[in-house]
Amino acid sequence: MSQSTSTLTARLAVLVRPGRSRALAGFGLAAVLLLAVAPVLLSPFRLGLLGKFLCLAMVAVGIGLAWGRGGLLTLGQGVYFGLGAYLMAMHLKLADAGPGGVPDFMMLYGTGEVPGWWEPLRSPVVALALVVLVPAALAAVLGWAVFTRRVRGAYFAILSQALAAAFAILLIGQQQTTGGTNGLNGFRSFFGYDLADPVNQRMLYLVAAGVLLVMVVVARQLMTSRFGEVLVAVRDQEDRVRFLGYDPAAVKTAVYVVAAVMAAVGGALFVPIVGIISPADVGVVPSIGFLVGVAIGGRATLLGPVLGSIAVSWAQTTMSEQFPSGWIYLQGALFIVVVAFLPGGLASLVTTWRRRRPAREDEPGTPATPDAAAAPDAADLLPEGSRA
Amino acid sequence: MTTPEIDLAAADALLGDDTARFRHDYLEVRGLRVEFGGFVAVRDVDLTVTQGDLRFLIGPNGAGKTTLIDAVTGLVRAAAGSARFGGAELLGRATHRVARTGVGRTFQTASVFEELTVLQNLDIAAGARRGPATMLRRRRATPEAVEQAMETVGLAALRDVPAGVLAHGQKQWLEIGMLLVQDAHLLLLDEPVAGMTQAEREETGELLRRVGSQRVVVVVEHDMEFLRSYADSVTVMHQGRVLAEGTVAEVQRDPAVVEVYLGAPTGAAEPGTATMTEGRA
Secondary structure: OHHHHHHHHHHHHHHOOHHHHHHHHHHHHHHHHHHHHHHHHOOHHHHHHHHHHHHHHHHHHHHHHHHHHOOOOOOOHHHHHHHHHHHHHHHHHHHHHOOOOOOHHHHHHOOOOOOHHHHHHHOHHHHHHHHHHHHHHHHHHHHHHHHHOOOOHHHHHHHHHHHHHHHHHHHHHOHHHHOHHHOEEOOOEEOOEEOOOHHHHHHHHHHHHHHHHHHHHHHHHHHHOHHHHHHHHHHHOHHHHHHOOOOHHHHHHHHHHHHHHHHHHHHHHHHHHHOEEOHHHOOHHHHHHHHHHHHHHOOOOOOHHHHHHHHHHHHHHHHHHHOOOOHHHHHHHHHHHHHHHOOOOOHHHHHHHHHHOOHHHHOOOOOOOHHHHHHHHHHHOOOOOOOO | OOOOOOOHHHHHHHHOOOHHHOOOOEEEEEEEEEEEOOEEEEEEEEEEEEOOOOEEEEOOOOOOHHHHHHHHOOOOOOOEEEEEEOOEEOOOOOHHHHHHOOEEEOOOOOOOOOOOEHHHHHHHHOOOOOOHHHHOOOOOOOOHHHHHHHHHOOOHHHOOOEHHHOOHHHHHHHHHHHHHHOOOOEEEEEOOOOOOOHHHHHHHHHHHHHHHOOOEEEEEOOOHHHHHHHOOEEEEEEOOEEEEEEOHHHHHHOHHHHHHHHOOOOOOOOOOHHHHOOOOO
8 A cells, every 4th residue: 555655646746846836936037037127127228139139039949849849950940030020021111101102222222113012011910910821831831841751850951041041042132122131121110109219119128028938838838748749759759650650740840830930920029129130130140040049058948948049149249249250259169069068058957957956855745765756856857848 | 666567457458358349350461572772672472460360470680571561561662562451551651641540560679759758658659649639738647548558568657757768678568558559450569579588578478469369460570489489370481482371380390491490401300499499498
């Protein structure tokens, strides 16, 4: 009987593991910091910068899912970030031009007429819908085509990167309709709100913070769901999953679409906060830049990609202010060091530290039977987020 | 860590007593041919395995045993022939569709999801037919079949342990457990007892016998003693063809089998005596 009681205790200990409450507490703390503390402490300029970092972190959340959990090394998220950003920017330009108006740059470089494929973006509702639907559709078609042909690993990475390069080149080549190298800029209002007004800038920051928090919740749900478990299974043993009756291409396409939508939403919010989107923000270099923060933070964890991305963006800004040319070398060196010596990212340090701590500390009152101790210990071997 | 043991009572509960459901299941392979760039790995293979007949597939290295399984499960493309199970043609289907018709297999090297726990491994195996709504939620309770499978393969106490830290034999049991929760009606096992201790072999053998009485089971195996103890019937393959088929005793008497295994064209004593009487007789 005592045997079964102790197993029961072990199971209960797993159910009420501190992981759940700790995650809630962490989420609450992050929400307070982002939504209440930062707007008070930071100057409008710094708050705008943080807002920009949060938009980039949205891309990172998606990469964390697709790469960290799904094993898809997406070197071309700039495409989806750019699609979201350009669609939003086109709407803002049209809105600034007024009903039937022509955006300023088209008067300069173009025919002075709005091309037909721009017209639907005059409607704010259509614009918002397209920001999500266009990247989702592209990712679905592309993902399905690539994954059913079993393109994976480095080949997928190269393919996605080539896509980012092609996208940037396409944008540059179409100066009359996309603004070319200059990109789209000089937005005056955002859905009727004056972008020069600091109150509206703060509102935009709060929207970005809220959206990022929602994305983290979505990512956590996906990671802890059964889908998240199958995703890890596909990452580690794609063929084995196939023999269990799952189609890995469907699983991968699904996570690729989610990552694309997250990147696109990040791009769409980036535009009004930063005030410009250009090919330099969406090509190969920024696409790799998205990845660096994710790798440094810890790609398979829930918060690693977000924190890593924000930290790298912040470091980039600070370092660039001090040593304008030095940052790029530091970024490269940091990337190499992390990949070579800490493949799990900085988050793996936290896991190691937690595992070294005495297990008893977390559950006072739990009988120290081997059974009760064994289960939580073993669960700690798993990456963050895969625990229930 | 306690020594896990196969629990046959749990296996019975998991397999159910609805034997009528599987009574008419059989695997029927006809004229199967597999080529790899001009090399014919399997040629003109006919194979019929019925429910309740624990079939062992043996033969020297390169005989085409694993290739046969690969072809049936859609991993390699067959050049000609057919493989039918439960009235459905398996050849030409995508692997995951073959699996959904009730065909499950294991691999020579135990391939489990090492970073996932025992429970997660089994739950994934049980869930290929889950809809999106179930997939997007977390697992609240352990499905009954998963619970029974954990009991069956003696891993219930290790449910929250990552599969990667399991002992070799435990991983192979986990794979068998995955086949059981997958509700495979045709089980193709590639060297399920390789690397196991004698005690583990015996437990595995008993479990396979129990499963084989209800489902269609084909076991590829090199271990002659294991074969002699548990096989109902044997198919011997050599150089891509079926060389002999029958009960263990019949196959042992077959001169062609003796030649392949001993390399001598004589009827020298009992075939395979050297290997077959090793260990316990």
